[in-house]
Amino acid sequence: MASGTLVIGESTEDGKLNPVVPELIGIGSRLGGPVTVALLGSGVEGVAQEAGAFGASKVFVIDDAILKDYQGDSYVPIAERIAKEVNPAVILMGQTMMGRDLAPRLAQRLGTAVAMDCVNFEMQGDKLIAERPCYGGSARARYTINGMPQIATVRAKAQEPAERDDSREAEVVKQPAGVGEGDVRTRIVERRKEKAEGVRLEDAKVVVSGGRGLGGPEGFKPLEEMADVLGGAVGASRAVCDLGWYPVANQVGLTGKVVTPDLYIAVGISGASQHMAGISSVKNIVAINKDPDASIFKSSRWAVVGDWKEIVSGFTEKVRQLKASG
Amino acid sequence: MKTAHSCCCRAAFDALRSGRNGVSSQDCGKISGCYTTARDETRAGGAGNGDLRDQPHRSSLLIVFPDQGDRSCSQFRVDEAAKKVLPAPGIQPVPSQFDTIGVEAALRIKDKQPDTVITVLSLGPDSFRDTIKHCLAMGADEGVHINDPAVNGADHWATAEVLAAAIKKLEPFDLIIAGRQAVDWDMGIVGSTIAEILGIPVVTIAKDIQHNDGRVTVERVLLDGFETVEAPTPAVVTVSNELGEPRYPQLRQIMMAAKKEVKPWTLGDIGISAPEKRITLEALFVPETKVETEFIEGDTPQEKGEKLATRLREAKLI
Ligand SMILES: Cc1cc2nc3c(=O)[nH]c(=O)nc-3n(C[C@H](O)[C@H](O)[C@H](O)COP(=O)(O)OP(=O)(O)OC[C@H]3O[C@@H](n4cnc5c(N)ncnc54)[C@H](O)[C@@H]3O)c2cc1C
Numbered sequence: 001m002a003s004g005t006l007v008i009g010e011s012t013e014d015g016k017l018n019p020v021v022p023e024l025i026g027i028g029s030r031l032g033g034p035v036t037v038a039l040l041g042s043g044v045e046g047v048a049q050e051a052g053a054f055g056a057s058k059v060f061v062i063d064d065a066i067l068k069d070y071q072g073d074s075y076v077p078i079a080e081r082i083a084k085e086v087n088p089a090v091i092l093m094g095q096t097m098m099g100r101d102l103a104p105r106l107a108q109r110l111g112t113a114v115a116m117d118c119v120n121f122e123m124q125g126d127k128l129i130a131e132r133p134c135y136g137g138s139a140r141a142r143y144t145i146n147g148m149p150q151i152a153t154v155r156a157k158a159q160e161p162a163e164r165d166d167s168r169e170a171e172v173v174k175q176p177a178g179v180g181e182g183d184v185r186t187r188i189v190e191r192r193k194e195k196a197e198g199v200r201l202e203d204a205k206v207v208v209s210g211g212r213g214l215g216g217p218e219g220f221k222p223l224e225e226m227a228d229v230l231g232g233a234v235g236a237s238r239a240v241c242d243l244g245w246y247p248v249a250n251q252v253g254l255t256g257k258v259v260t261p262d263l264y265i266a267v268g269i270s271g272a273s274q275h276m277a278g279i280s281s282v283k284n285i286v287a288i289n290k291d292p293d294a295s296i297f298k299s300s301r302w303a304v305v306g307d308w309k310e311i312v313s314g315f316t317e318k319v320r321q322l323k324a325s326g
Numbered sequence: 327m328k329t330a331h332s333c334c335c336r337a338a339f340d341a342l343r344s345g346r347n348g349v350s351s352q353d354c355g356k357i358s359g360c361y362t363t364a365r366d367e368t369r370a371g372g373a374g375n376g377d378l379r380d381q382p383h384r385s386s387l388l389i390v391f392p393d394q395g396d397r398s399c400s401q402f403r404v405d406e407a408a409k410k411v412l413p414a415p416g417i418q419p420v421p422s423q424f425d426t427i428g429v430e431a432a433l434r435i436k437d438k439q440p441d442t443v444i445t446v447l448s449l450g451p452d453s454f455r456d457t458i459k460h461c462l463a464m465g466a467d468e469g470v471h472i473n474d475p476a477v478n479g480a481d482h483w484a485t486a487e488v489l490a491a492a493i494k495k496l497e498p499f500d501l502i503i504a505g506r507q508a509v510d511w512d513m514g515i516v517g518s519t520i521a522e523i524l525g526i527p528v529v530t531i532a533k534d535i536q537h538n539d540g541r542v543t544v545e546r547v548l549l550d551g552f553e554t555v556e557a558p559t560p561a562v563v564t565v566s567n568e569l570g571e572p573r574y575p576q577l578r579q580i581m582m583a584a585k586k587e588v589k590p591w592t593l594g595d596i597g598i599s600a601p602e603k604r605i606t607l608e609a610l611f612v613p614e615t616k617v618e619t620e621f622i623e624g625d626t627p628q629e630k631g632e633k634l635a636t637r638l639r640e641a642k643l644i
Contacts, residue, residue: 072518072528073527096549097548097549100514100530100531101518101530104514104515104518104519104522105518105519105521105522105528107483107515107519108483108486108518108519108522108523109522112604113481113482113483113604113605114515115605116514116515129608134610135411138612139404139411139610139611139612139613140609140610140611140612140613141607141609141610142607142608142609142610143605143606143607143608144605144606144608145604145605145606146602146603146604146605146606147604185527185557185558186527186529186555186556186557187555187556187557188553188554188555189543189554189555189556190553190554191548191551191552191553191554192551192552192553193550193551194550194551194552206643206644230644238567242567242571248547248568249549249550249551255566255567257549262643263638263643263644284641284643285617286634286638297619298617298619299615299617300617300619301617301618301619301620302619302620302622302634302637302638303619303620303621303622304621304622304630304631304634305621306627306630307627309627310626310627310628310631311627311628311630311631311634312631313628313631314626314627314628314629314630314631314632314635315631315632315634315635316631317631317632318631318632318634318635318636319635319644322635322636322639322644323644
């Protein structure tokens with residue numbers, strides 16, 4: 001009988017446990033049954049016990065140079081093999097670059113289905129109910145998967161991570177990759193980082209985002225200044241990324257990044273549902289918009305109606321004063 | 327009323343392909359050795375179509391498949407009982423943006439290799455014919471529309487299985503280009519699933535596609551940058567909006583498109599029966615969000631900005 005949860009884990013580029021993994025373990029634990037984690041990568045062995053501390057009872061470690069970069073052709077067959085060995089009722093992974101690519105392919109190999117980018121889960125008997133935002137985040141859909149195992153990818157920061165308890169220990173099972181160069185049909189020729197300077201959007205406590213209302217790429221200068229004073233990061237709407245006003249790496253929303261700052265300031269952004277999908281768990285949204293009926297105001301805790309330029313300059317100046325006076 | 331929004335059935339697919347009638351993959355040069363299947367009668371028939379194939383030097387064969395959704399998804403209401411989203415009155419389904427981006431990606435390859443034949447393959451109800459026509463007006467060469475009540479409301483896997491079976495009938499091909507994700511329902515699944523069924527490589531979330539001599543070179547969008555990946559063809563590539571704006575059909579092209587053929591296919595024509603569904607939509611609803619909005623007032627914009635700062639300081643957010 002299929003039971004428990006298999007989490008396909010991953011590490012960050014600097015060799016740490018990806019923060020989504022404790023979230024996945026947390027979900028698995030709440031669903032009931034044991035949580036097994038599979039860690040695929042190069043140099044991932046070191047974080048196996050960390051997965052144990054977050055509550056995994058068993059950790060499969062497949063540590064091989066061939067797994068250094070995610071490639072479907074090497075990861076999919078390994079995930080398939082472990083899934084068959086573990087025989088879980090549920091398989092979870094993050095809606096990360098890996099999860100987006102791996103989950104649908106794994107589902108097809110296992111003859112089952114996957115619900116992508118889910119934010120909420122519930123177990124009814126052995127049926128997983130997976131909830132995902134759709135229609136650009138304005139509606140929610142609940143799915144069940146007809147076969148086994150039931151696969152889902154999970155949006156980062158949608159759920160609380162499991163508690164860390166270093167006294168817990170997982171059984172660690174090392175396995176060879178079992179795939180060779182010849183199995184990988186794709187080849188990574190080059191990888192370029194478009195590294196945003198300063199605070200990472202995903203980690204920022206304050207995010208200041210600009211939209212088409214800024215009127216041009218030069219509009220981002222004052223926003224960068226504002227973010228700087230606040231110790232935050234700058235985001236952008238898709239409209240401005242498409243126009244080339246700001247790097248795509250800074251796009252917030254459905255097809256960009258999901259951010260979870262304590263404070264989100266949207267300047268000249270209309271509040272399209274696809275944009276809001278990137279800030280759905282932000283509690284404090286400030287919107288600056290000249291249109292009093294802009295839909296972003298509906299989700300905003302604070303609203304300022306008017307031309308953004310002077311509002312922003314007044315704001316930044318005042319924040320400087322406040323910070324200077326402690 | 328059966329709307330185009332009934333869940334996952336809205337996969338419209340574009341196909342790009344080439345290859346002369348009766349020419350083996352070897353002759354074509356750009357077609358992988360294992361795809362030597364000669365065209366079947368269904369394809370050989372049809373005026374416009376036959377003409378295209380009979381010209382010499384048609385080598386690369388590419389397939390694109392988009393998924394149809396409506397762009398105006400901010401205007402809709404949810405019928406929770408029927409588990410359906412109904413468009414606001416007057417909203418017509420248009421090709422979803424990512425999918426016309428798929429056609430755009432194919433056309434950019436054709437711009438460089440004019441002998442490329444682009445076939446649009448789509449699965450969906452009657453209204454999808456217009457979507458295919460739009461793709462033809464953009465510059466695709468021919469269309470195949472799988473329209474069968476047996477797959478109304480098909481999920482992603484049923485959609486992928488039907489399309490994969492249709493693609494096998496359309497072989498040989500070099501590339502299948504798929505939209506990254508339908509505006510709402512396709513979870514980015516169909517392209518990868520087709521690749522798995524066909525046993526060919528897949529490269530997801532492309533912003534640039536170069537196709538040369540049995541290889542495809544794809545620039546992928548990562549969360550913090552880009553990655554260039556190479557794969558042998560035939561392969562599936564799913565595209566992303568970073569590729570750029572799809573071109574808009576010119577009047578002359580719209581008129582030319584009227585002459586291009588859209589073949590109607592049923593499951594019988596493909597020779598399969600309706601695949602089983604693997605996923606069930608249990609509920610669809612609008613989540614409740616209640617936010618008390620405080621409008622910051624002031625005599626000048628400058629003053630409003632200052633007051634905002636003060637309020638945020640009081641709330642200990644800055
Ligand atoms: C499948 C799909 C995925 C998408 N994914 C994303 C995504 O990930 N992220 C995203 O952001 N969008 C996404 N979009 C696009 C989204 O639908 C909107 O088109 C986009 O968010 C609009 O960007 P905007 O708010 O900057 O521009 P607009 O909608 O044009 O809004 C500009 C705003 O600026 C205001 N304004 C104008 N001048 C001034 C001024 N002087 N002072 C103050 N305010 C001013 C206007 O009142 C208006 O509200 C997606 C769309 C689709 C179909």
